Amino acid sequence: MAWLAAACGSSAAKPTVQAPKPTAPPVKSVAEVKTSRATQTQWPATTSDIPHACTGPDGVCYPPAQFVHALCKKKYAGVALAMFEKSEPWRHVYIKVKAVAPVNSLGGPSAFASLEFLEEVLILRAREIKQRQMITDIPNSYDVLRLDGTCATLAEDEFMTKKPYVPPRYAPLIWETIDAPIRKVLTLDSKVDQAALAQSTACRGSYLAGGGEPCKAATQQLTRAIVAALGAGVELPPPSNLPTWSVAERSPKPNSRGCPVNHTC
Numbered sequence: 001m002a003w004l005a006a007a008c009g010s011s012a013a014k015p016t017v018q019a020p021k022p023t024a025p026p027v028k029s030v031a032e033v034k035t036s037r038a039t040q041t042q043w044p045a046t047t048s049d050i051p052h053a054c055t056g057p058d059g060v061c062y063p064p065a066q067f068v069h070a071l072c073k074k075k076y077a078g079v080a081l082a083m084f085e086k087s088e089p090w091r092h093v094y095i096k097v098k099a100v101a102p103v104n105s106l107g108g109p110s111a112f113a114s115l116e117f118l119e120e121v122l123i124l125r126a127r128e129i130k131q132r133q134m135i136t137d138i139p140n141s142y143d144v145l146r147l148d149g150t151c152a153t154l155a156e157d158e159f160m161t162k163k164p165y166v167p168p169r170y171a172p173l174i175w176e177t178i179d180a181p182i183r184k185v186l187t188l189d190s191k192v193d194q195a196a197l198a199q200s201t202a203c204r205g206s207y208l209a210g211g212g213e214p215c216k217a218a219t220q221q222l223t224r225a226i227v228a229a230l231g232a233g234v235e236l237p238p239p240s241n242l243p244t245w246s247v248a249e250r251s252p253k254p255n256s257r258g259c260p261v262n263h264t265c
Helices: 002-009 030-040 065-071 077-083 180-186 190-203 213-231
Strands: 092-095 120-126 141-145 151-155
Touching: 065 120, 120 151, 180 190, 190 213
Parallel strands: none
Antiparallel strands: 092 120, 120 141, 141 151
């Protein structure tokens, strides 16, 4: 029994289990940090949807800046018609000088016809005043959209916001260049249908040369009939040719260097 007591007395105690020590998170390299930041600031996926909501400072109604840049890189007649619809919120202005050269400052195509007195256009954005320019020396300038789907740049003193009493004018629009589904809807209006036939008869393929006076008059009648139909609430099908643009944009900080107050940078 002695040896049993000795064996029992000499039993070793169970070892204490220690919790693992916390380890510090791995230190990221400079390259990894830059990659992480770039991933977080990447712009989201692009879209081809036509915007319907205003963006702009102080309640001014402009389309998104990225949409404007994409729109003015090409000619989108179908998009212009959609933006002239009655339900759209965009700001309409009217040329108040005899003529303005059709300069597209965003690098896209320009129309062959000048902007004429009383032509109706849509304001797309206020252009940035360069940092070194004297703001008091030059008027504000704006990018605008014409009915034919091209963009142009206007100075503030070249247009007025009040709608004229006489019918406005519009950029020449060739009926055959409009999407067939859109034409089908527009011709449900008898005045548009008659005006489209009158343009085809008067112009006979002379559009590129500007056409004679009968062609120009028929074209104006067509554009006015189309805009009147849009103003009456005609809803057009989506255009087949649409600009692709980023759904979000970087907003400049107020009073940032090179971005004066009340200007879009």
